[in-house]
Amino acid sequence: MAARDDISAEERLIARFFKPLATEPGALALSDDAAVLSAPAGCDLVLKTDAIVGGVHFFPDDAAQAVASKALRVNLSDLAAKGARPLGFLLSLALPKEIGEEWLSGFAEGLRGDSVLFGCPLFGGDTDRTPGPITISIAMIGSVPTGTMVQRSGAKPGDRVFVSGTIGDAALGVMLRKGKQWKLSDAQRQHLISRYLLPQPRSALAEVIRAHASASMDVSDGLVGDFAKLCRASGVGADIEVARVPLSDAAKAVIASDPAALESALTGGDDYEIVCTVPKAKCAGFSAAAGAANVAVTEMGEIKTGEGARFLAQNGQPLTFKQASFSHF
Amino acid sequence: MAARDDISAEERLIARFFKPLATEPGALALSDDAAVLSAPAGCDLVLKTDAIVGGVHFFPDDAAQAVASKALRVNLSDLAAKGARPLGFLLSLALPKEIGEEWLSGFAEGLRGDSVLFGCPLFGGDTDRTPGPITISIAMIGSVPTGTMVQRSGAKPGDRVFVSGTIGDAALGVMLRKGKQWKLSDAQRQHLISRYLLPQPRSALAEVIRAHASASMDVSDGLVGDFAKLCRASGVGADIEVARVPLSDAAKAVIASDPAALESALTGGDDYEIVCTVPKAKCAGFSAAAGAANVAVTEMGEIKTGEGARFLAQNGQPLTFKQASFSHF
Numbered sequence A, B: 001m002a003a004r005d006d007i008s009a010e011e012r013l014i015a016r017f018f019k020p021l022a023t024e025p026g027a028l029a030l031s032d033d034a035a036v037l038s039a040p041a042g043c044d045l046v047l048k049t050d051a052i053v054g055g056v057h058f059f060p061d062d063a064a065q066a067v068a069s070k071a072l073r074v075n076l077s078d079l080a081a082k083g084a085r086p087l088g089f090l091l092s093l094a095l096p097k098e099i100g101e102e103w104l105s106g107f108a109e110g111l112r113g114d115s116v117l118f119g120c121p122l123f124g125g126d127t128d129r130t131p132g133p134i135t136i137s138i139a140m141i142g143s144v145p146t147g148t149m150v151q152r153s154g155a156k157p158g159d160r161v162f163v164s165g166t167i168g169d170a171a172l173g174v175m176l177r178k179g180k181q182w183k184l185s186d187a188q189r190q191h192l193i194s195r196y197l198l199p200q201p202r203s204a205l206a207e208v209i210r211a212h213a214s215a216s217m218d219v220s221d222g223l224v225g226d227f228a229k230l231c232r233a234s235g236v237g238a239d240i241e242v243a244r245v246p247l248s249d250a251a252k253a254v255i256a257s258d259p260a261a262l263e264s265a266l267t268g269g270d271d272y273e274i275v276c277t278v279p280k281a282k283c284a285g286f287s288a289a290a291g292a293a294n295v296a297v298t299e300m301g302e303i304k305t306g307e308g309a310r311f312l313a314q315n316g317q318p319l320t321f322k323q324a325s326f327s328h329f
Helices: A009-021 A025-030 A064-081 A101-117 A169-177 A186-197 A203-212 A223-234 A249-257 A261-267 A280-292 B009-021 B025-030 B064-081 B101-117 B169-177 B186-197 B203-212 B223-234 B249-257 B261-267 B280-292
Strands: A035-037 A043-053 A085-095 A122-129 A135-145 A160-164 A215-219 A237-241 A273-278 A297-304 A308-312 B035-037 B043-053 B085-095 B122-129 B135-145 B160-164 B215-219 B237-241 B273-278 B297-304 B308-312
Touching (some): A009 A025, A009 A122, A025 A035, A035 A085, A035 A122, A043 A064, A043 B085, A043 B122, A043 B135, A064 A085, A064 A101, A064 A135, A064 A203, A064 A215, A064 A273, A085 B043, A122 B043, A135 B085, A135 B135, A169 A186, A186 A249, A203 A273, A203 A280, A215 A223, A223 A237, A223 A261, A223 A273, A223 A308, A249 A261, A273 A280, B009 B122, B025 B035, B025 B122, B035 B085, B035 B122, B043 B064, B064 B203, B064 B215, B064 B273, B085 B203, B160 B280, B169 B186, B169 B249, B169 B261, B223 B273, B223 B308, B249 B261, B273 B280, B280 B297
Parallel strands (some): A085 A122, A237 A308, B085 B122, B237 B308
Antiparallel strands (some): A035 B043, A043 A135, A085 A135, A160 A297, A215 A273, A237 A297, B043 B135, B085 B135, B160 B297, B237 B297
16 A cells, blocks of 8 residues: 555645645744644743634634634733733544535635734644534633733732723624614624624734733623623722713614613623723823723723722712623523 | 623633643733743644544543543644644533533643643633533644654654554453453453553653654554555555554463454553654664653564555465454544
């Protein structure tokens, strides 16, 4: 039996679609059991895994390229919130048998584009068949200078609370995708839908967070619930003024016509923004550095002693929510 | 809204079942977006991901504890073949909604046991719902002294070919699970079935491989196809004597009554043994060190110039196989 006859369909698939992404020498062109990585000197590694599942985290008819981007970006968002830069990633892909080369080609193209854009090459991976939906699990490896990863637990009373970008777009976008009717311009509608389809990880903010923030996390399961986690980890409370939570024009238009949508915006998730706390003396520097990095950040409240992250309405009364954040369980 | 009301079912699940496995300080008790890891000084990191899917890699009625062990062990097997010791792992878990606390409790117990046994704590993870089968993706991080990871590509003509343990047990075991009838004792039957259910990664051999082997990989998709990959990566050929491939008594009994089962044993996969090549001058040392590590290793052939890994029958003629190894695609 000649060795050349042994090359399996799986090996051919990996060589064709994924080997071009394995640009690091340590990935060994995906032709070994494992990858080898020299950790950068003077750095800690930052490790994160997040999976997306067809019909749960994306719609079955989303473009393969966008699905690939989402799979990478939900992990890149976490790294950015920790102040880390990506080094590369491992990909575990389970595919139903109806997935063919066209989908794989688009998927690989999406991975390749973001891999270049965010500087995160493929270290290695695993492909399997599944009788279930497309399931993509990414393990992302990043680095920070030793001892500088920004945790959730460092917020102190008096720190100001900032959030990047705008909140609620993706949660409203997914409601539109599911058939919700609001009176919006085409551009507004498209803005909300695209914010669900394609997260924009705030990688440009990573260094700024590391230099200024006392605590930080990404907003993926809803601002209210996620920020409550940060407060619990830090052993503090907070007062957030709902009127200061940054909203896009499209989200404002939805909420103007349907005030109940405010709760969806604040608790719905898929924002992939960063919520962080900054000591008062560092706030001006933080805002300036974020501006220089071209990422909008908005101050929306203050850390307090005690416990409980309160979201205050215009009348000063705390809002209550049916469910603070998205939960799979 | 008090913070204590925000704790989601997902957070409770993680705290109850998985936090006890996160024994490394850098895992931050699973209460942050990411884990932080100081890479050991003077070491390279070795990175591997492998997933298992219900109905594909395990039977839906396999015990949750065994499923957890298999998910970890298929990755530990790769690390051992590379000469690496594990540092820890990331877990990405997609669960159908009918999975309840009883299954999760067994699953966590299986992870905990092997996490202690093999010295690989949980760094972090992700839990999701899926409309498909249980899908468990592990990303394993290990280390080797800098520059010493054993690749597939180092085999040289004249090197001897060794394999650990016995080959084919799991492939025959899965045929038994699917209803194949062979005349076997209960103990033989149980041996084959348990070899499929619970891989035994050769972690005890990692240091021995690193000190002696010129090339190495784990046997997971079938000896014939996997060894052909090693030969291709090394740009060499090989002659393997089929009579020297180590078989368990149970596998020998199957093949004695059903000679066609030999092909299943050699190409079926799920062995999680190590096939490696050792320079002639190091063979005695390799065998002695493996013996000291309590892992049986068997010499079964020699690396040649040229290409093609030939499996020779008693009459010296190369065998041909329908499919050299398992492929999902």
